[in-house]
Amino acid sequence: MRRIVFSLAALLSVAGILQAQEAKKAVIYAALDEKTVNELAAAFQKSTGYSAEVALQIEQAGTVAGRIKTEAPNARADIVIGGNSSFHADLAAGGYTEKYSSPVVKSAGIDARFMDPDGFWTGWYLGALCILYNEKRYTDEIKPQGIRPPTTWDDLLNPAYKGQVIASNPATTGGAYLMLAAQIFRLGSEKAGFDYVRALHQNVAQYTKGANGSIPLVSQGEAIVGFAWGHDTLKQKKQGNLPIVVVFPPDTGFEIGAASVIKNAPHPDAARRFIDFLLSPEAGAINASNGYRYPVRKGVTMPAGVPAFESIHLAPWDLKAAAANVDPWKKQWSAITGQ
Numbered sequence: 385m386r387r388i389v390f391s392l393a394a395l396l397s398v399a400g401i402l403q404a405q406e407a408k409k410a411v412i413y414a415a416l417d418e419k420t421v422n423e424l425a426a427a428f429q430k431s432t433g434y435s436a437e438v439a440l441q442i443e444q445a446g447t448v449a450g451r452i453k454t455e456a457p458n459a460r461a462d463i464v465i466g467g468n469s470s471f472h473a474d475l476a477a478g479g480y481t482e483k484y485s486s487p488v489v490k491s492a493g494i495d496a497r498f499m500d501p502d503g504f505w506t507g508w509y510l511g512a513l514c515i516l517y518n519e520k521r522y523t524d525e526i527k528p529q530g531i532r533p534p535t536t537w538d539d540l541l542n543p544a545y546k547g548q549v550i551a552s553n554p555a556t557t558g559g560a561y562l563m564l565a566a567q568i569f570r571l572g573s574e575k576a577g578f579d580y581v582r583a584l585h586q587n588v589a590q591y592t593k594g595a596n597g598s599i600p601l602v603s604q605g606e607a608i609v610g611f612a613w614g615h616d617t618l619k620q621k622k623q624g625n626l627p628i629v630v631v632f633p634p635d636t637g638f639e640i641g642a643a644s645v646i647k648n649a650p651h652p653d654a655a656r657r658f659i660d661f662l663l664s665p666e667a668g669a670i671n672a673s674n675g676y677r678y679p680v681r682k683g684v685t686m687p688a689g690v691p692a693f694e695s696i697h698l699a700p701w702d703l704k705a706a707a708a709n710v711d712p713w714k715k716q717w718s719a720i721t722g723q
Contacts (some may be wrong), residue, residue, distance in 0.1 A: 387690070389502045389641050391591050398690050403604075404699025405653055406655055408434045408653075408654060409434065409435045409436070409437060409519060409651055409715055410426065410428065410435070410436045410462050410463060410651060410654035410655055410657070410658045411436070411437045411439050411460065411461045411462045411463075411464070411649075411650065411651065411654075412436060412437065412439060412440075412461065412462070412463055412464075412465060412658070413439060413440040413441075413443065413448050413452065413461045413464045413465075414438060414440065414441045414442075414448070414464070414466050414631060414696045415443060415444065415445035415447075415448045415464070415465070415466035415471070415559050415645075415674075415676065416441070416443065416466030416467075417443060417675060418441050419674050420461065420584050420670060420671055420674040420675055421438050421441050421465070421466075421549065421672060422438060423670045423674070424436075424465075424661075424662070424667055424670055424671070425437075425438050425667075427543045427661075427666055427667065427670060428657075428658055428661045429665075431532070431661060431664070431666065432657055432661065434518060434654050434658075436658065436670060440462065442463065443466075443593050444473040445466065445467030445468070446471070447660075448466075448467065449467075449471060449474065449475060449709075452464060452475060452646060453475075453478065453480060454528070455486060456463055456479075456480055456647065456648070457647070457648050458648070459646045459647060459648040459649050459650065461646055461649070462645065462649040462650060462652065462654055462655035462658070463644070463645055463646060463649070463654075463655040463658050463659065464481075464640075464644050464646060465508075465641060465643040465658075465662065466641060466643075467642065468558060468639040468640060468641060468642065469500070469639070469640040469641075469642045469643075469681070469703065470558070470706075470707055470710075471506065472500070472505035472642040472643075472644045473500070473504070473505065473707055474509060475504075475595035475644060476500070476502065476504035476505060476644070479571055479647065480646065480647055481504050481505070481644040481645060482504070482644075482645040482646070482647050482649070482652070483502075483503040483504055483645075484503070484504075484506070484644075484645045484655075484656050484659060485499070485503050485506075486656070486659050486660050486663055487660070488660050489663065490664040491514075492507065492663060492681050493682070494663065494680050494681050495680065496679050497701065497703075498510070498640050498680045499641075500531075500703075501703065501704070504644060505640065505642040505643065505644045506553035506642060506643050506644070506658075506659050506662070506663070507640040507680050507682055508642065508643055508662040508663055508667070508668075508679065508680055508682060509640075509641040509668070509670075509671050509677040509678060509679055509681075510613055510638050510639065510640060510641065510677065510678040510693075510696075510698075511613050511614070511638060511639045511641065511677060511678070511680065512564065512613075512614045512615075512632055512636050512637075512638045512696050512698065513559065513563055513566070513611055513612070513613060513614060513632075513633075513636050513637040513638065514611065514612060514613070514617050514618075514631060514632050514636070515534055515535065515537075515539075515540070515609065515610075515611050515615035515630075515631045515633050516599065516610055516611070516612060516628045516629065516630050516631070516632075517533065517602065517608055517609040517610075517628060517629050517631075517681055518600065518602050518603070518605050518608050518609070518611070518616050518627060518628060519627050519628060519629050520605065520627060521605055521608045522534075522608055522609075522629075525588035525608070526544055526545075526677070527607065529544055529623055530542050533629065533631070534609050534631070535566030535631045536631060536634060537566070537570070537580070537633050537635070537636075539633075540584055540587065540609060540611075541583045541587065542578070542587075543587075545587045545608060545609055545702045546572075546586060546587050546626050547585065547587065547588075547589045547596065548587065548589060548607050548608040548609060549587040549588045549589060549607065549608075549609055549610060549613075550588075550589060550592060550598035550601050550602060550606075550607045550609070550610035551563075551584065551588045551590075551591050551592070551595065551610065551611065552591060552592045552593070552594065552595050552597055552599070552611075552612075553591045553592065553593060553723055554586070554713070554714050554717050555714055555718065555723065556593040556594070557592075557593065557594050557595040557640070558595065558639065558659075559596075559612070559613055559637075560591075560592075560595060561639065561710065561714065562637040562638065562639055562706075563580065563611060563637045563707045564577065564713060564717055565577075565637060565699075565701075565709075565713070566635060566636060566638075566699040567581065568630060569700050569701055569702060569705075570700065571600070571634075571701045574713075574716075578716055578717075578720060580697075581716075581717055581720050582720050582722070585720060588609050588721075589606075590607070591721065591723050595612055595616075596612040596615055596616050596617070596620075597610075597612075598610025598611060598612050599612050599616070599617055599620055599626070599628075602628055603624075603626040603627060603628050609610055614630065614632055614676075615675060615677050615678070615690075616676075617630050618620060618630055618676050618689060619675070619676045619685075620703065621688060621689075623689075632691060632696050632697075634697045635697060635698070635699040635700070636696065636697065636698060636699060637699055638696075638699070638701075639681075641677065643658075643659050643662055645659065660691065663680070663681060665679075665684055666682065667679075668680075668681055668684040669684050669685065672684055672685070672686050672687065672690075673687060676690055678693045679693065682694060687692055
């Protein structure tokens, strides 16, 4: 029998290769749909030569956050992607994420307002709120009154829509809170924003728990108009051939979908490279194709029927004010609506 002897140098070389390969792996926690996450991981590996392991994929951001908090300080993942900026801001405030500012933001000319001013999270996609209305009911009941289609937030205050607006509840969905914040920011003050809420309440037929609760109700003709997430509304309209018109009003509310490097990540370099990749045209196209979500960088082609990112006029936004006033603004909304 031939005796095989491994030299110490050879063993150290193999160990070094394995260590280098392990360092070039990004372990991902994702609050995003499975198809998008898997396609992003595969594209990252092909583009960079780094590997990517999706260790947790669930669309509920709160569940992902709980896992990250439980595992601290012995982090098992490198990066968390998906979920809106407030979810990432909460992780940063608790000391669960690391600062990282991607150089791609500057080199690609990405708007800095979609990035954490404190440097902890990176915005890589947007979800903008839209107005949707039932085309037949508008044509039959509202148009004969000489009233133009609802295309602005103020159009929803028209007395013609009394009892015909489906809204959602800020206590149960972030989308409704962002709609509320949009009114405050676009009108310039809390007073003006809550005057709007008070006027809108006179027309509301129902407050749904979810941000997209208006889509089936308006589509079925149970109400004429409502608001929801634009990407979800456009996707459902296309897939279900729904009889609705979708409009992005000027000064609309929006969420910033973000990514963060987890504190004490086992592969921090891979995590930073994955964030850089998320800001690429390729990653933006994957997310746009699957979820109809807007990339923060310009020039990514959206699915047919989705208006260009550049055409969406977002409300002037104060990220810190929106984060700091969640409880008091919800309480004021509740006092006005009785919800």
